[in-house]
Amino acid sequence: MALSWLLLILLALAVIGYFSGRSRALASAGGNARELHSLPSYYGYNVALTTLLPALGVLIVWLLMQPMIIDNTVSGLVPDQAIPEGSDRGLVMSEVRRVANGLDGAVASEAMTEAQAQNPDADIEALTAALKDAGQVLTQDITQPILMAAQKYRSMTSNGSVAMQVVVLALALLGAAFAYVRTHKEFRARNVVEQGILALLLLAASIAILTTVGIVLSMFFETLNFFQLHSWKDFFFGSTWAPNFRGGSELSILPLLWGTLYISVIALLVAVPIGLFAAVYLSEYASTVTRSVAKPLLEILAGIPTIVYGLFALLTVGPALVSMFGNGGALGVGWMASSNAVLTAGLVMGIMLIPFVSSLSDDIINAVPQSIRDGSLGLGATKSETVRQVVLPAALPGIVGAILLAASRAVGETMIVVMAAGAIAKFSGNPFEAMTTITTRIVSQLTGDTDFASPETLVAFALGLTLFIITLGLNIFALYIVRKYREQYE
Template sequence: MTAFFLLVTILILALVGYILGRVRAMARAGGDARGLHSLPNYYGWHAALMTMLPALAVLILWLIVQPVVIERKVGTLLPPAALETDTAFTLAMDDVRRVAKGLDLAVANGVMTDSDASMIRTEFTDVRERLAQVGVALGSNVSKETLAAAQSYRKLTALGAVGRTIAVLAVALAGLAWALAVTGPKFRARNRVEAIIMGALVIASSIAILTTVGIIWSMLSESLAFFRQYPFTEFFFGLTWSPNFKGGSELGFVPLLWGTLYISLVSMIVAVPLGLFTAIYLAEYASPAVRAVVKPAIEVIAGIPTVVFGLFALMTVGPLLRDWIAAPMGLGNSGSSVMTAGLVIGILNIPFVSSLADDILNAVPQALRDGSYGLGATKSETVKQVVLPAALPGIMGAVLMAASRAIGETMVVAMGAGAAAKLSLNPFEAMTTMTVKIVGQLTGDTDFASPETLVAFALGLTLFVLTLGLNVVALQVVRKYKEQYE
């Protein structure tokens, strides 16, 4: 049974447990709910939770542990060269999984039987050609060791699926039986259910924190591997970005940082004034009829995929800026430029600034406005001297979100600003950002043990620190103004 159908089965058993728990509680109380400590529904929920949660825990744990156990057993069948480094082992296991998936597809499509898939040998069959018949493309011929590992992988995975099904269903039924056994008039079902829900909330928050820790650790560990191969002083202070997988790379970070900040600055110059002024108009001046039309129309921009904005930058904004401004002024002849990407990212971010700022402005208490009007202030004076200062902490959050998105944007930069890493003040020259280079270094035929690939993690860690710094500054500003206006 697949994990999905097993999950559906658990939910069905939980529903059955809810019904049985409620019915049993009423039966033990002689049909009178007043004889129960808790409401009947709590007894049903207790049985459902006791059926579902332990089974889900076993299922999740099994899904985490099973691949590790299988990889360790299958890894013994791989050639010694695949066990020399973690990267080599990972690549070898990718090939094993790909071949195992191809064998499963071949069996499912009737190209071969399950017995054939288990007995096939590279000495007598072109495995690559057989798997190509079911749409599995392999980059090279399948070695004897890889095929043996893939066959073992299939067998262990099937055994694991059977064991998983038995274990999960056994735990679910045991939990249901235990819940029904303790159900009675004096059982404090409400207290138990509330304790379980509280524990689930704590676990959920812990998972969010641990996920963040895991992200940081993954970037930090790979970044340390990079800095063991490449001097950190040349990375942070180098002025040339020229990766070369054949050797002699110059991986200076400064040009990428400059391009990232330059494009983000242009986008913020566009997004913040337009978004903020739009929010002020909608919140303070627009009639309900105008607001009902304009606000949804602006928010439509937020639903447009960034690749569409990239095409807009490539085909429309870039050529217009080149033909009307850059070329006549002698500033450049390329449609890909900082200004192109910055303008389009700014347009992309207008809905984030305007929508959030509009909600924040509307949340300012009307009493503040009325008090200002009572002192004789005009509407514009009230907006400038009362509403905006009171809403400034929230507006800073909106600006921060727009800045973070501008810094992290990839597709628009790749299509609108080019891929040149350079230091220049000319906004009509092609430049690039850290995010574009992260994607570039991790795609294609790359060696994940080389500094030219590991540099992507160093760039990611630097980008994380940069955005974290923005958050810290924004929080300090918010705290300052909250103390002043609350």
């Protein structure tokens, strides 16, 4: 039975449970809904949720755990002698899964029988030819240990799927029967349903938190592996970034951090004034018609993919800056030799951040009570004086928080700096030179053939964890400022 059919059956059982629970509750009250503790629909929801939720929970856990259990079991069946030189057990298991899927596909297309697929003594060459004739893709030659492991993988997967279907359907039926038997006019169905919804909301919040924890832990343990291979003093206090996969690398974060902060500062110098002025105009001066048109158009910038901004920087902004500041440019200063520069990335990133700053600032300025404006105008202040001396100071904590959130967004940007900032890690104050950032180096270190046992690859996790801590600190600081001063103006 396919997973989609299993889900449809669970949904059908839940629908049947809803109507049967509702009918049973009404029948227990003699058809008079006023005698029920809760509305009739709550009794139906109780049966439906008791049918569906425990079964879905077991299904999700089973789908997550079964592949890991099968992989661990089958991996132990492959002897060390069967692992080719230059390979590892993980690559062998990938081939085992590929052969198992190939056997499933060949059986499904009737290119071979189930008995042939399960035969441990099958002729390897004939089996390989049958799989290729069936259109199955194999990346390396099948060996006897891989074939036996693939057959065991298929067997365990099939048996596990059947057991999963039986357990899930049995749990759904038991849940439906349990909730149906409990249904009567005195049963507090509304309380039970609301507690169930509360549990779902708590689960959703927990998933978000646990995902963050999982991301941090995955980077943390790989970072520990990196510091076992490379000096933490060189990473945090060195001055050179020079990875060399043949050994002798210098992996200091400081040049990358300098490039990241430099580009982010230029981006904020572009985004903050423009975004803040746009927010002041839209919230204080623009008419309703103008605001209804200008605000959506401004926020369209937030929906443009960052790769498009990168292309814009590479094809338009960079050449325009070279034509102005390069050799033979309009100004004749010869400062800029290439379109890849800190200034190029900073300008385009600033354009990307404009709607971020303007939208948040606009919401914050609009949250300032109208009574404060009226009081200022009533005392004789002009419109501009009210905005400068009353509204903006009242909204300043929120605006600062919006700027810090934009800064954290700038620090974590990748595609624009990959395409516009260059790949040179160095300390320099010249905005017309090429530099690189932390995110760019993370992409570079994890691109291509990588050895996850080398410091040159593991350094990407140390860079990622450091960047995570920086952006998290900026976000926490921004939320602290907003929450600390918000009540003064409410």
